Amino acid sequence: MHLYVHIPFCKQACHYCDFHFSTNQRGRPALLDALCAEIELQKNYLPGPELETIYFGGGTPSLLTQGELEQLFTAIHAHFTVLPGAEITLEANPDDLTTDRLLAIRRFANRLSIGIQTFDETTLRWMNRAHTATEAETCVRRAQDAGFDNLSVDLIYGIPNRDASRWAYDLARMLDLGVPHLSAYALTIEPDTAFGRWTKTGKMVPADEGVAASQFEELTTALTQAGYEHYEISNFARPGQYAWHNTAYWQRKPYLGIGPSAHSYNGTSRQYNISTNARYTSELTQGHLPATVEVLSVADQVNEYLLTGLRTQWGCSQTELDMLLGRNFAQEQAPNLVAMQQAGWLRIQNGWLRLTTAGKLFADRVAATLFVE
Incomplete structure (x- = not known):
């Protein structure tokens, strides 16, 4: 069985991101309590209590303090059995990964998924990322030193008005760092984002589909030659280091999603939580499950x-x-x-x-x- 926990807080809004998050963290303690309440309410959703994987996504889970992680894991262990060797992943931004924060996270998680997106400083600023190119590299080395040998990084290609050599540079830096897993995505322009608004007004012109296709081919060639397995359209891994949590999604295995905007699947239906932090917290404070169920035909x-x-x-x-x-x-x-x-x-x-x-x-x-x- 598989558990997803959505942490809906970020320091700032990246110009391309369409996931549910808030930069207002005033309601954070109450929302953490609500997450724990939902874990209890949903303890019987899955066919069994044994968890093979846990995934903290967002938002920015690396903002969580050690105390907040302890609170969430106490709730998880109270209602589920985390199997020995379970894959426990936490998504992270490079600017959060100080040595102390990494050591704190290492107490709870054995896998990191780091949102680097690019090693190019100019592109990071254009995307409104909170980290620098230097942090993008140093955080990986810090994570390795802290004992995280199961690491993944995210990169984005198909970026408009960018010299083609920049994508080759991103791939080379990732390979030089020895990261065993890569998730690479073509930049998608979502309407309700800064990039979406810029595109609508003509301030930004998306990259040609041919450019993205060419860079995808460059990606697959470089990673395959380096010994990575292309096991999913956007994912590459060294043998045996697949993202087992995400693989469960693709293989239609049951999973429980906790948090605002989180989805769940039990084989015959899907469940969708509301995407408003305040309403999510309010509903759970009253003991209500803030979800809509869709029975699958x-x-x-x-x-x-x-x-x-x-x-x-x-x-x-x-x-x-x-x-x-x-x-x-x-x-x-x-x-x-x-x-x-x-x-x-x-x-x-x-x-x-x-x-x-x-x-x-x-x-x-x-x-x-x-x-x-």
């Missing part, structure tokens, strides 16, 4: 499996698709399957549907083509 379950499974190196099992659909998927989708194979984007082997290298650039299109009604 057969088509929903098949389409979600296609959308997530095709993104991974494992792909989608035809046996699983048949079981979910209640009829022969390959027979029903034969024309679309042939078209995707002829386009060179999909291959079918030993009962599994997997994207080709070329198909990884069109993952969402392939999945949407195969969606059922």
Whole structure:
């Protein structure tokens, strides 16, 4: 079983970020209490109490003090069994990772996911990131010295008006630091962000899709040659150092999401928490669960499996698709399957549907083509 905890606080708003967060931290103590209350209310949501992974996302979980982490883990251990060797990940920003903070985090977590985004100072300022290029490098070395050998960093490509050599530089710095896991994302312009508003007014012009595609190809070549496994569209890892929590999402395993805006999945339904800190806190103070439940139809379950499974190196099992659909998927989708194979984007082997290298650039299109009604 898998647990996600959303920490909805940040020092400042990055210009590209569309996740739920607040830079106003006045209600932080009450919200921490609400997180603990939700953990208790949701203790029976999962099929069993044993946790294989715990993931603190945000927002900026690295803002949490040692006392706040102790509060949350006390609540978790009171209602769940954390299995020996469980992967416990905390997302972090480089500017938070002082030696003392790292040692405090190390008491609770065994994996860090660091939001570096780029090692280029000019781009960091343009994105409104709180850290510097120097901090981006030094925090990784500090984390390694503090005993975090299970590390991941985030990088962003497809950045407009940027010399192509900057992306090669970012990849080279990441590889030089010996980080065993990389999550790399194309810059997405979301409407309710500074970049979205700039794009709408013409102040910013997004990068051409061809630029992003070229940089994705550069990424896959560089990481594959360096011995990393491309196990999900945006994720690369040294053998055995996958992000097991995120892999659970892609493999449709049950997970519980705690916190404002958090999602949960139990196999047949999804649950969505409200995305307002004050309302979230107020509801839980009154003993109410601030969530909306969506029961998944057969088509929903098949389409979600296609959308997530095709993104991974494992792909989608035809046996699983048949079981979910209640009829022969390959027979029903034969024309679309042939078209995707002829386009060179999909291959079918030993009962599994997997994207080709070329198909990884069109993952969402392939999945949407195969969606059922």
